[in-house]
Amino acid sequence: MTSSFDIDELFKSVDSFLLKEESPRIGVSANYREGQSCVAEPYVQAVVQAGGAPVIIPVMHDLQSLSSVVEDLDGLLMTGGGDINPLFLKEEPIPALQDVNTSRDFYDLSLIRLAMNRQLPIMGICRGHQILNAAFGGTLMQDIYAQANRPLVKHSQKMDKKEVSHTVRLKDGRIIAVNSFHHQAVDTLAPEFEEFAVATDGINEGVHHVERDVFGVQWHPEALAVNGDAEAQELFGRFIRSAKLFRQAKQIHQHIITLDSHTDTPMIFPGKFDIGKKEGGKVNLCYMEEGHIDAVCMVAYIPQGNRDKDPSLAATDYALERLAEVKRQELLYPTRMGIARTPDEIRQLKRAGKKAVLLGVENGYAIGKDLSNIARFKDEGVVYITLCHNGDNDICDSAKGKGEWGGLSPFGKEVIREMNRTGIMVDISHAADQTVFQALEHSEYPIIASHSSARALCNHPRNLSDEQLKAIALKGGVVQVCLYKGFINADEEKASLSDAVKHINYMVDLMGIDHVGIGSDFDGDGELIGCRATNELINITVKLLEQGYTEADLCKLWGGNFLRVMQQVQSASVNPS
Template identity: 40%
Template sequence: MNFKHTLVIYALLSMSGSICHVAAQSIKYPTEVKELYNTADKAAMLTNYPRPVIGVPTTPDTKAEVAAVEKAGGIAIIIPSTVDPGALRDIAGLLDGLVLSQGVQASDKYSVLLNKVASDRNIPVLGDNALMTKIDSGLWRMHDNCRDYASLIDRAKLFKRAKNLHQRMFTVDTHADLPEGYDKGNSIGLRKTNQVSIQKMEEGMLDAEFIIDFIGDGAKTKEQLDNAEAKCKKILQQIYDDVEKYKDFCAIAKTPAEAMKIKSEGKKALFIGMENGAGLGADINNVKWYADRGVTYITLCWMKDNAICHSSSIRYKDNDPSKGLTEYGKKVVRQMNKHGVIVDVSHTSEQTFWDCIKVSKTPIICSHSGCMANHTHDRNITDEQIRALAQKGGVLQVYAVWNFQGKDKYKTTIKNMVADIDHAVRIGGVDHVGIGADFDGGGGYTGIMAENDFINITMELMKKGYSDEDIAKIMGGNIMRVMTEVQQYAKKQ
C-alpha cells in the first residue's frame, strides 16, 4: 500500500466543535470533554470515553501513527492527496457527528462511520464508487474518485452551522420511555443500546428530555387504580434514584427556568411526564402530589379507555373512540390546570381532544403525535385538530414512529418526520409545533434513530429553508412557552 502522496493531519474535536491539531505521539484530550462511559465510576466517566480522533495517516510511520490514533480510541482515515487539505476541518466536523450515530454501541463505531455516511447519500458501501473502503481494523481509506465528495463537504458545512445554532438555542424532546427498561438495567447514564442517555443527548446536542413515567392499560376499578398508582409512584422514585447516580451530568427540572440553569451548568435537564392518567389512582388529590414532585405533563390515557377518558385506539373492542372525557376526567383536567400540569391529549379519542379544548383553561399539547393528512392512523390528528390546538396556544410534538408515519419500516426516514413538521407548520403555524420522538418506546428510524441523531432534525429544517428563529421554536422554544403559560396560570389561582 503506497501512502507516499497522502496527507497527515490529526484533528481532535472538543464539545464546542473546535478542532485542535496535535501530534500523533502526544494525543491529549481537553479537560472540557466529559463524554460518559458504561460505568458508574465517575473518574472513568470523565476520562475513558473522549471524543473520537480523526486521524489522516501517511509516511513511513503510518503504522505507528495509526496505532497511536487507535490507542487513543480514535478512527484513522487515509485521505488521498487529491483531497483539498482545507476541507479536512469540515470532514472532521461531520464525521464527529456520525461516528456514533444511529443509536449503536461504541464498539460499532467503525462500521457505522462507513455505513451511515454511505447510506445517507445512497453510495455503495463496497466498490469503486464507495465513499471509503476498510483497509484494516479501524483503518479506512477515502477513495480518490468518490463521486459524492462534494456533497460530503456540503453536509459537513451544514452540520457545522447546525452545531453553532444548537449552542445558541434550547432544545427539547418531549417523550422518552427510558424507565420502561429500568428492570432490564437501563439507565440515563449508560450508553448501551438505549436510544436515550446523557451521552447520546450530548452527541445530538439535545439539552432537555422528558423522561416518562409510563403505566399500562386497563385500570378502572378501585383496586386496579390503586395498583396503577403504586406502580407509578415506584417508577417516579426510580427516575429520581437514576438521576441522583449521575447528578454531576444531569438534573431534574420542574420549570423552564430551572432547565436553562441546568444547561448553563453544563448538564442535561430532565423533565418528568406521566403517560396514562391511571397513575393518579382513584384520588384526584394525587394531581398536586405528582405536580409537587416534578411531573410537568400527564397523558390522559394510553391504548385503552380509562376512568379519565376514552382512547383513540381501535385495536381493542371494548374501546369507544366516539366518547371523550368522563365527569371524573373533567375534574382531573381542572386540577391539572390548578396545579400547573400540562394536559396531554396524545393517545386520546378525538372527542376527548375536543372536550379538553373546551374544559382546559390553559394550552394543551400532543406530546408525541403526527399528522393524519400525511398518514391515516388513529394516533395522528386531523387538520381541524391542529388548528384548534394552535388557537388554544398549544403544540403538536411530532414523533418519529415508522408505523404511524409510513408503510415500510425500512423506507420511513427522517424526511417523513420533517413532512409532518412541515404540514403542521402550514396548518397551525410555526409557534405550535415541536419534537416528541418517542425514543425507547417505539420511535426511531433512518436518520433519527436515537438522541444522538437529534441534530439531524435541525439540519433537515435548515435544508428546507427554515430560519434559525423558527428552528429554535420547533426544537424547544414552543414547548417551553406552553409550560411557562400553564405554570403561570396555576400561580394566579
C-alpha cells in the same frame, strides 16, 4: 508563501490578517509508517481549497485524547493507506492479502465510531472508503482479483495519481474518469448505505448513507482536485458544505434550549437504571452530551390495566416508583444533570452546563379514581400527564379504545379542571378524536400533544387530523412530532428522518411555526433511519437548516413552543383567574 526571509514582514502579515469567518474544522486521519504519523499533502490542500481548516490527527489509541480532538471537529476525512486486517470483520486472511497495520485499524475504527456518535459528516477515500463501510456494518473483499470471480479492469494503476485510468458510472447516469490504487474493495454494503458509483466491472466505487452526510469513494479525488478536476473538487465542496452546516447546527444548539418532550426510558429498565452510562437505551446523559440536547421529558409509562380499585392503586404506586427512580439520577450525577420543574430551571441548568430532565406521566390510569393524586404528581415534579394510552380508561376514550365515553368521561372533565388548577399540562397524545376536541373545550389553558404526528401524511389513528391540529393551534397549544416509525410512514421499515421533516414542514405550514415541536418517543419504540437515539437528534436541525429554517424558527421548534405552553399553564396555577 512568500520567498522573503524578512521575519518582521512575516509577522506584520500574520498580525494584520483578519479572520472574518471561521472555517469548519476537518479532522484528517493519518497514515502510520515506521512509527510515524503522516499525511500526503494533497489531502490537506484539497480540504483548504474547498474552504475547510484541516486538523491532522496523529495515530494513537488513547480514547481520552481522540475524543477531545473529535469533540471540536465539524467533519472527518478518512484517508487512504494499506490493507485492513480481516480479523476485524471476523474473517481469516487469504493468501492475496497484503500488508496490514493493526495499529492503524484500531485508530481508524475508533475515530469513525467517535465521529458517528457525534453525527459528524464523514468522507472516506480509498482505504477510508472501505473501512467506513466496514465500521457501519458492511463487508470487504480482501483481494478483488482473488474474490470477485469475474474479469476486472486494472484497479492499481502505475501512472501518477493526478492521472485517470478507468471510468465509473454515477447513480445519476453520468460517466467520469478516475484514478485507481487498490486491490481491496467494498463487498456487501453497510445497512442504510446506497451505492452511488460503480466501475464497469461491477466493483463498488462509491457509497453514501441514505440520510446522514457520510460517504466514501474508492478513487483518490484529492490528487485530482488539487490539479483542477471539477468533479473531484465538487466532492470536497459537498463535504465542506456539510461540515459548515453541521458547525452551524452545533452553534445554534449552544444558543437555544433543545428539548425532547417525550421519552420512555424508565419503562425499559424494570428496576434501577443509570442514565449516566450507555446501558442499552436510546436516551442517556452521554447521548445528550454527544448530540447537544439540553433537556428530555422522561415519563412514567403505565400500561392500561384493570380499572378496579386495587389495580388502580397499584398503577399509582408504580408511577410514583418510576418517577422516584428518575429523580434518583440527580443524586448519582449532580454535576451533569438536574430535575427541572419549570422553564426557568431548565435555563439555569443549561447555564450551569448541566442537562435537564423533566418528569411526565403517560396514561391517566395512574391517577386511579382519586383526584388528589394529581396534586401528588405535581409535588413530585410532573409537568404533564397524558390522559390515556392504548385503551379507554376512567378519564377518556383512547385512539385504540372502544369509544366507551364518547370522548371525556365526567371524571375526565374533573381531571382536566384539577390539572389546570395545579399547573400540569394536559397531553392528548393517544387520545380518541372526540377526546381531543372535548379536552380543548374543557381546558382553560392550551394543551399539548407530547408525541403525535400528522394523519394527512400517515393515516394512523394515533396521529392528528388537520382539524385537530388547527384546533390545538387556535387554542395556543403545541404538537410535538413523534419519531415512531409507524406514525411517520405507512411503510414502517422505510420510515426516515426525511419523512419526519416532512411532518414538521406540513404541520408548520398548517398550524404556524409557534405550535410545533419534537417528541421522539425514544425507548418507547421511537426511531427512524437517520435518527435512532438522542445523540442523533441534531440531524433534525441539520435537515431543517438545509430547508431554510432560521435560528429563531429552530428556537421555537426545539423547545420554545413547548416551554411557552408550560410557562402559561404553570403561571395560571400560581395566579388563578
